[in-house]
Amino acid sequence: MSENCTCHCHDGMERDMLIPQxxxxxxxxxxxxxxxxxxxxxxxxxxxxxxxxxxCAMVTLPxxxxxxxxxxxxxxxxxxxxxxxxxxxxxxxxLHAMEVGQQIGVRGPYGKQFPVDTEFKGKNLxxxxxxIGLAPLHSVINYVxxxxxxxxxxxxxxxxxxxxxxxxxxxxxxxxxxxEDTNVYITIDRPQEGWDGHVGFVPAYLxxxxxxxxxxxxxxxxxxxxxxxxxxxxxxxxxxxxxxxxLELKMKCGIGKCGRCNIxxxxxxxxxxxxxxxxxxxxxxxx
Amino acid sequence: MKKIAFSQxxxxxxxxxxxxxxxxxxxxxxxxxxxxxTPGTTYNPDVLHTVKxxxxxxxxxxxxxxxxxxxxxxxxxxxxxxxDEDFVVFGVHACDVKGFxxxxxxxxxxxVDAYYTSRRKHGTIFSVMCKAPEETCFCGAFGIDAxxxxxxxxSWIADDALVMRANTEKGxxxxxxxxxxxxxxxDTAADQAKAxxxxxxxxxxxxxxxxxxxxxxxxxxxxxxxxxxxxxxxxCLGCGTCTYVCPTCxxxxxxxxxxxxxxxRFRVWDSCMYSDFTMMAHGTNRPDHTQRFRQRFMHKLKYxxxxxxxxxxxxGCGRCLQKCPISMNIVKVMKKLGxxx
Numbered sequence: 123m124s125e126n127c128t129c130h131c132h133d134g135m136e137r138d139m140l141i142p143q144x145x146x147x148x149x150x151x152x153x154x155x156x157x158x159x160x161x162x163x164x165x166x167x168x169x170x171x172x173x174x175x176x177x178c179a180m181v182t183l184p185x186x187x188x189x190x191x192x193x194x195x196x197x198x199x200x201x202x203x204x205x206x207x208x209x210x211x212x213x214x215x216x217l218h219a220m221e222v223g224q225q226i227g228v229r230g231p232y233g234k235q236f237p238v239d240t241e242f243k244g245k246n247l248x249x250x251x252x253x254i255g256l257a258p259l260h261s262v263i264n265y266v267x268x269x270x271x272x273x274x275x276x277x278x279x280x281x282x283x284x285x286x287x288x289x290x291x292x293x294x295x296x297x298x299x300x301x302e303d304t305n306v307y308i309t310i311d312r313p314q315e316g317w318d319g320h321v322g323f324v325p326a327y328l329x330x331x332x333x334x335x336x337x338x339x340x341x342x343x344x345x346x347x348x349x350x351x352x353x354x355x356x357x358x359x360x361x362x363x364x365x366x367x368x369l370e371l372k373m374k375c376g377i378g379k380c381g382r383c384n385i386x387x388x389x390x391x392x393x394x395x396x397x398x399x400x401x402x403x404x405x406x407x408x409x
Numbered sequence: 410m411k412k413i414a415f416s417q418x419x420x421x422x423x424x425x426x427x428x429x430x431x432x433x434x435x436x437x438x439x440x441x442x443x444x445x446x447t448p449g450t451t452y453n454p455d456v457l458h459t460v461k462x463x464x465x466x467x468x469x470x471x472x473x474x475x476x477x478x479x480x481x482x483x484x485x486x487x488x489x490x491x492x493d494e495d496f497v498v499f500g501v502h503a504c505d506v507k508g509f510x511x512x513x514x515x516x517x518x519x520x521v522d523a524y525y526t527s528r529r530k531h532g533t534i535f536s537v538m539c540k541a542p543e544e545t546c547f548c549g550a551f552g553i554d555a556x557x558x559x560x561x562x563x564s565w566i567a568d569d570a571l572v573m574r575a576n577t578e579k580g581x582x583x584x585x586x587x588x589x590x591x592x593x594x595x596d597t598a599a600d601q602a603k604a605x606x607x608x609x610x611x612x613x614x615x616x617x618x619x620x621x622x623x624x625x626x627x628x629x630x631x632x633x634x635x636x637x638x639x640x641x642x643x644x645c646l647g648c649g650t651c652t653y654v655c656p657t658c659x660x661x662x663x664x665x666x667x668x669x670x671x672x673x674r675f676r677v678w679d680s681c682m683y684s685d686f687t688m689m690a691h692g693t694n695r696p697d698h699t700q701r702f703r704q705r706f707m708h709k710l711k712y713x714x715x716x717x718x719x720x721x722x723x724x725g726c727g728r729c730l731q732k733c734p735i736s737m738n739i740v741k742v743m744k745k746l747g748x749x750x
Binding site for chain 2 (some may be wrong): 144210405407409
């Protein structure tokens with residue numbers, strides 16, 4: 123029996139980890155033209171499982187498939203899980219076509235969390251996200267906000283292609299901006315009518331902002347953004363041991379067995395997806 | 410130790426099959442593979458290798474995991490229960506026996522794979538010693554003694570008898586159940602047969618193959634970045650045959666099939682040699698053929714040892730040497746990158 127399963131329908135039987143729990147979509151929010159955030163709960167309000175920031179879950183739409191998504195909601199919200207999902211393939215197309223009330227399968231949580239209760243404690247934190255890369259950091263940011271006294275100063279740098287592509291911009295505007303000891307910097311790639319904020323790519327804006335290397339950086343975004351952000355951080359005097367990211371590769375099992383998501387001897391699903399950047403340096407460049 | 414006259418071996422198998430399922434090398438259209446014993450099945454001691462390894466008994470090429478039913482917005486999830494019937498696998502050679510140890514580290518722990526684990530729990534492995542190892546055999550390179558497989562029951566073909574010894578509780582239980590067919594024999598009854606096999610092994614062309622240049626103590630990135638990978642991979646067709654005949658390849662795919670009435674989720678063997686193995690909506694991290702070729706051998710010879718206390722992920726059965734259409738194989742990789750041209 124999966125340790126997290128709360129149902130009793132298979133009592134007395136060894137329940138394999140590959141078997142999802144039954145869940146229901148209780149809310150859908152259109153964040154951007156191609157990103158929706160799905161709120162998912164266990165049936166009859168039952169709790170699905172506990173997770174920590176950075177962990178992921180497999181979402182199943184039978185007949186279409188199953189894939190790993192980072193859990194966007196903070197662990198402090200226990201009644202539901204949220205997944206911000208960009209429409210970019212067969213399964214995500216089908217997920218975007220769902221309506222509230224749709225029952226799906228969910229299994230998890232999988233992977234290593236961001237070290238919010240160890241290495242991050244007491245540190246200044248610099249979050250850097252691009253596009254849908256905000257999804258996995260969203261959970262960390264809200265966990266930090268919920269436990270604000272455990273952390274130092276917080277900077278959030280977030281960029282996307284256009285103002286319309288900023289994921290969860292309402293929450294950023296209404297809740298994150300203006301919070302004590304928190305600075306939020308938003309940028310979009312190209313000028314746009316009605317946008318009076320910063321324009322330019324995330325790595326360039328990062329250099330412009332010239333943060334002191336007295337904090338822990340947490341980055342997620344397209345691989346090319348991660349690469350240039352990391353370069354910029356090094357130039358700014360950061361050490362790779364101060365920088366964390368989260369990786370994504372093809373996964374089928376989520377438990378280190380199907381053999382897909384390895385980088386060297388590490389499985390992203392199990393040993394990751396969260397890695398410290400000096401750990402990644404020791405691995406083959408296949409991610 | 411116990412023994413039975415070799416001429417009585419089919420009676421022994423029938424006696425096993427009378428109480429539980431029995432899998433053994435069975436001929437179909439001239440090919441031997443592990444299949445279920447049926448009345449009339451005979452054991453052929455001259456067949457060294459089945460086409461597919463004994464892995465297929467515990468980790469079938471395809472198996473159902475879940476049945477889903479969709480009714481409008483509603484969904485029901487019915488897991489397929491793991492098999493829980495006792496069975497015996499007869500005729501497994503040392504390489505395949507040690508292949509289970511490789512798979513066990515992946516599937517039995519952290520977390521448990523319920524399907525494989527249940528079959529391992531209910532399956533009794535009855536090995537038969539290799540009487541005539543072939544020139545493609547190289548289990549010795551990985552420290553495997555072909556004459557001491559270490560299965561639940563090990564057996565040796567000595568003169569006109571099959572001599573056997575139980576190594577585990579499961580094995581003892583099996584031999585007890587066959588009591589009336591077996592007679593006691595001396596512990597040295599198989600020594601001559603073992604010595605003969607060892608002599609053949611010592612003269613095989615790959616007898617001196619070693620694992621120098623691989624394993625957990627060599628530098629990962631140096632090995633990964635060796636320029637020779639490109640040349641080694643150049644002829645590979647990417648057909649995946651090596652992965653399908655391999656006793657230790659573990660990679661699988663999970664897929665859904667809509668029957669019209671329900672959706673069956675099943676898992677199937679997959680191959681890291683295929684271009685879509687790591688393909689996601691936004692691309693793949695191994696777009697290049699050389700990368701995929703390197704992945705398979707690095708997994709066996711470096712990543713697996715790194716993860717599991719230095720144990721290699723190859724058992725030297727030699728099936729991939731026999732079956733590769735372009736005669737590229739792990740031995741050539743080991744020789745080239747291990748320093749022996």
